[in-house]
Amino acid sequence: MQQRGNKLKQPWLRLAAGSATIAGGLALSYARYVEPYWLDQTYHQVALTDLNKAWRGYRIAFLTDLHLGRSGQPLRTVTEAVERTLALRPDLVAFGGDYFGKGVWNPAMLKLLCPLVEAGLSVVGIMGNHDYFGRRHDPERIIDNLRKAGVKLLRNQAVPISYKGQQSWIVGLDDHHRGEPDLAEATENMPPGARPLLVLAHNPDYTLELPVNYTELVLSGHTHGGQINPVLPPFRERFNWTRFTYTSHRTKYPQGWYKVNANRLYVSRGLGMSGLPLRFNARPELAVFEFV
Numbered sequence: 001m002q003q004r005g006n007k008l009k010q011p012w013l014r015l016a017a018g019s020a021t022i023a024g025g026l027a028l029s030y031a032r033y034v035e036p037y038w039l040d041q042t043y044h045q046v047a048l049t050d051l052n053k054a055w056r057g058y059r060i061a062f063l064t065d066l067h068l069g070r071s072g073q074p075l076r077t078v079t080e081a082v083e084r085t086l087a088l089r090p091d092l093v094a095f096g097g098d099y100f101g102k103g104v105w106n107p108a109m110l111k112l113l114c115p116l117v118e119a120g121l122s123v124v125g126i127m128g129n130h131d132y133f134g135r136r137h138d139p140e141r142i143i144d145n146l147r148k149a150g151v152k153l154l155r156n157q158a159v160p161i162s163y164k165g166q167q168s169w170i171v172g173l174d175d176h177h178r179g180e181p182d183l184a185e186a187t188e189n190m191p192p193g194a195r196p197l198l199v200l201a202h203n204p205d206y207t208l209e210l211p212v213n214y215t216e217l218v219l220s221g222h223t224h225g226g227q228i229n230p231v232l233p234p235f236r237e238r239f240n241w242t243r244f245t246y247t248s249h250r251t252k253y254p255q256g257w258y259k260v261n262a263n264r265l266y267v268s269r270g271l272g273m274s275g276l277p278l279r280f281n282a283r284p285e286l287a288v289f290e291f292v
Helices: 002-033 050-055 075-088 108-118 138-148 204-209
Strands: 040-046 059-063 092-095 123-125 157-163 166-172 198-200 217-220 256-260 263-267 285-291
Touching (some): 050 166, 059 075, 075 108, 075 285, 092 198, 108 123, 108 138, 123 166, 204 256, 217 285
Parallel strands (some): 040 285, 092 123
Antiparallel strands (some): 157 166, 256 263
């Protein structure tokens, strides 16, 4: 009887193994050939404090973690994000760093940036950790080329912006891991007591170092939203693997909205990929913000 029982179990085991193999193959195919190309355009309203009510209606398109030049990187996703940005005509286009996967300048970037600048859009950007992965002079080459293309590349710098006759500031910080972020250096030309409208910091962890209630909005990337998430919504933020890993990717802020020292932080899932050329449950994102 025992032998017969084992024989009865074997078909079910084979069926379960076969089903698991098919499901795994489908998930892998989806993560490789579908989700990296499935751009998610998110829209967010940001309520202003009384100090900056005049900035109502100001719109920002945030593009980060492009990772151009990396093997398997879907350039068409980044191209689609740029085309959508052109159609939106925001008041500001902000790049959050990690333009290149290996820290080496790729001329394909010019084809993406030139239409934005030629359309008369204001374009700013900061550096990410991957932009420092190249040879000794590659970071400076990236910075020089971005600036020649018309991007205001902010490396511990603040630039004034105007809207409806009002002036405020954008603060751009160097990368938290590979660069040398310095808020005092970035704001040394700002008037005393000035409260910037926007802070750009590639790594969201740097938000912990900002003063309390320092800015209206902090925009970050770096995490890719985890890039490969086994946990489905609405739990993918709370149980994201980046919250528990002991690698350099560890962060409390994997994706979406957070309040850090009374500063509003948004972490974008970005557009490209690093490591494995896969995205699962972390669609590439073009994030659009409007102050209200």
